[in-house]
Amino acid sequence: MNGERAGTGIASSPARILSAAGAALLCAIASPVLAADPADTILVNGKIVTVDERFTIAQGVAIRGQRIVAVGNNADVLELQGKGTKVIDLKKQTVIPGLIDNHAHFIRAPEHEELRLDGVASRKRALEMLTGRVRSARPGEWIVTLGGWSEEQFTDDPRGFPLEELDRIAPDNPVVLQAVYNQSYLNSAALKAAGIDAATPDPRGGRIEKDAGGRPTGVVRSAGGVAYVAAQIPLPDMEQWLANVRKFVAGLNAMGITAWYDAGGRGMSDKHYAAYQALAERGELNARAFWTTIRQPATPEQVDKVLAEIQQHRPFQGNDYFENIGWGESLYQPATTNLLRNDFVVKPEDMREVRRIMQAIAESGMFLNAHVEMENAIDAYLAELEELNKVEPIKGLRWVLSHLDQVSDAQLARMKKLGMYAGLHSRPLIQGALMHKVHGERAWDMPPFKRVQDSGIVWGLGSDATAVTTSNPFYTLWFAVTGRMVGSRKVNRQTISREQALIAHTRSNAFFVFQESNLGSIQPGKYADLLVLDRDYFTVPAQQIKDIKPLMTMVGGKIVYRAR
């Protein structure tokens, strides 16, 4: 057969181009419907990594409207050239399908125009970036970084940011630098603007650090503390919010993201969704958001309310740019695990509430994505899911367990039996060193990419950005292939091949968001969502995978990003 198969090692052997016969076959399939009209755009002379079922490598792609109409060798796709067709010579550049993140919090992210420290491996550099941002800020403007970095990623000086240092750089602008979900570093202006002083009590689940004299030191610790600080930062008006979304999505396009599954998050309101929805309705949203509704009830009474909401919920009323696909993420607060706690045991009474919620979702025939990380919690969830399946079958509903940092072979077998899928994420990119402190030797296998890949379960790769890891999908691919965190320390030994990682970040994730007939590979009939890369993902040294950048990003046949 023509073309490459996944797992046969494109990285180590030159990619084979479709033979004339193979390409002719492709065109023959496409031609009866498609030959009549010329293409709008034709890409030729490239290395098109289609990520189709046979991992075919082609030379060209023809696009009409939003969709791909032909894939093959140069001559085949040029048959669709007409007077108005734009032909782009790829000059041997590599093209891959647009990357789909299967777990991100990008709908929440543009509530602030953040200073991001994603991938910044030097503390000195981080300070330079902060200084630059302060210089261009309006007086009193908040400068915030809500996660996406950790102290451990700084190879020159792995520590946080003391108050005096931040005050020197930013005497007049409130500054909040939040590390993962662990602690926030504030300057004096931020403490003042947030109303935090000697008399402020610790928020629930958090701690305001104070010196011997009782004055706040500028450090606020733990998830509850971090959330408390974030909630004090003023939200923008709708116009600014829309501008933030445009800028944020442009940033995703520049990194190579064309679609994602959005898990919602803490503090989400209708406003967060409204900005995206408005752009989607105007046809101005340049990436595709497939999201689930999130509620985080913490008592059985709150669960009662959520059950009524689930019964009323109607997913799939949007379009292929902005679509609610069901219910998800943390189902019941007291049963929610934390990656950096290895002593957490879910209680039977809390699992009863989880079961009530899952049963209501199953009765509605809806999709569910459930957050679960540690082995004992995965066992507890699977026990409920197996019982539930007996009374209200879930097989066929594409239910996903997300994160699965400690999933075992036996658990993967149980998931397969239930027709479930696995979502794995690149969080050790910034938390790897912390995970080794908390979990010891076991952290080497968290998450177990290779084990999951070898199990044969349908699984996908994503980030869980923006707070707990970086958003750049090439960092996620790099991590899955090398097991290294930002700064290059090796933290994971469950690495997989480049092909396996790419399939998990494209075609598999299209399936997760119910878009397998539209997205995930470069094939006739699918949307023209693709990336032209500045170097070949398959042949660059592994260490450089994180540095790959799109030269051009296309979504639905529209060029949404071009490198300058």
Ligand SMILES: [Zn+2]
């Ligand atoms: Zn989660």
